[in-house]
Amino acid sequence: MSDKTISTQKAFNNLKALLLSLLFVTASASAESVNQPTIAIIIDDMGNHLKTGRQLINLPYPLTLAFLPHRKHTSDLAQSAHSHNKEIMLHMPMANTSGLELGAGGLTVDMTKPNLTKTLRQAIRSIPYIQGINNHMGSALTQRREEMRWVMEELYNYPLYFVDSRTIAASVAANTAQQYQIPSLSRDVFLDHWQTRKSVHMQFSKLIKVAKEKGTAIAIGHPHQVTADYLTWALPRLDQQGIRIATVSGLWTIRNNGNQMFSQRKQALPNTVAATNKTTNKKLKTAHKL
Template sequence: MTFRHFLGRVAATAALIPCLALAAGKAPADAPAWPRPLPADADPSKPVLVLIIDDIGQNLDYGKQALALPGPMTFAFLPQTPHAVELAKAARAQGSGLLLHAPMANQHHYPLGPGGLTLKQNREELQQTLEQDLADLPPVDGVNNHMGSALTEDRERMNWVMEILKPRKLYFLDSRTTAATVATASAFQHQVPWLQRDVFLDDDKSLKAIAGQLERAATLAKRHGYAIAIGHPYPETLKVLGERLPELRKEGFRQMSTTQLLSWLDSATGNTGQPSESAPALPEPVEPQAPGSQVKRRPPAVLLCMSPHRQHWQQRSRGYRPQCP
């Protein structure tokens, strides 16, 4: 390598550093603090676990299994999915929390499916889409983001979202799929009630990994008084939760829905400042496989083993999810 080539590589690396820093991102200065302060009557011997199951509505059997988990639970429904209305009505009847799981633009350009909120939409288009998503479901308590690593970094568009939520007295739960999310800052600015995710349970779908993430949520709940964990209606996730939640209750943990947690936290004050590092941003989780789907095509052999994100794209756009051996 000549000295000139060496200098060229050094210059190229130096030019890349600001891009890497930008990609890492960080929360805005006006982001409210997380965890939020505990009420004065909080009992440290009874930490609170808040569990949310995303992506409900695609598959009826998995949805029913999720609704049968020990509660209180919260369920997030994808708009315009075949079983969302039926399962949302059943969840409401049993007293569970209900969220619209709003598909939002992501940095990986994964297809959003129907009802998606995109960066290309103007204010009227985005708000009309969100209003239609809400109208397609029975009344919900709030909204959380499905994917959304791009949209939740866009302050203007998150402001448009909050303009819809505020008059409806809905809250926003930030799934934190990017470290540079402005969602809670926008909610705080618009006086929209808000929460944020602490743990993703099943980014790794192995039983051991899911159990470990649930224990991580329990540890955070002991440390902070409560923790919010998000999972999906995977068979593995349902198995771990079905077995472990009764044990955690015997160990002194309480469960709350997101609505119950908000009501409990609202009696405390001091919700200002910077967010904590307890909830690092993660890539958008892979969508659950939907057995019994009408699409029966077998994927080509070349697709049988690929990254989780590539699998996600294949499922959302082509109706199947390749499985690695």
């Protein structure tokens, strides 16, 4: 074997060793990232607050922004959020136990199924680029199984996920979504029930703790100035805590072993749900005759 051939073979072996080393490092980093605690942060009530809305949109992190329907700044801010690679949700107003005003596009407990469905459909179509919805308030409506079935029956027609904001412990929204094969998640932490930096910091620390214990966690905040300012300070420091941030759909994929939303959905509704719908429709027709 000539010296030239030996030199070429040696160079090839060195290159091979280098490539294998790089492959091992990449694989190790990938494996580590899979197990890295991950949070998702939803900002509710988008569409009313222009200044803080823009501040949150401009943060270079994958926040998920939930927009109220038919609000003054919803359309413009949603367009801007999409251009800044934010994930967009519909923040659907639902009846609460305190009698608080819902504003435009709200779902109430006295609605018929056609009225509720029409109102929800109009809200979905009013916001561009939405990928999911969550409830705004809703402590009354999310306890009602029939109305939640109506909501999920409409959502089944779209590639939209559902996040239960869990404004009341007795909510059946997430379980109903699962019955309809709608990708669903639930809120773990509210960031800013009390609007002070100290309180937001305590809740954010709780979010990190839950993520480290369970692997993932979801927080809901609002476009308050204290929240926007705190996230501007806190998000760049996530790496130091070994935490990554994802959109809601990204976090769902992590929880579901890399599966894509809607890839496993059957074309027809599950038998149990279809039977329930048939019974419900029969009752509605009977009631209408009466």
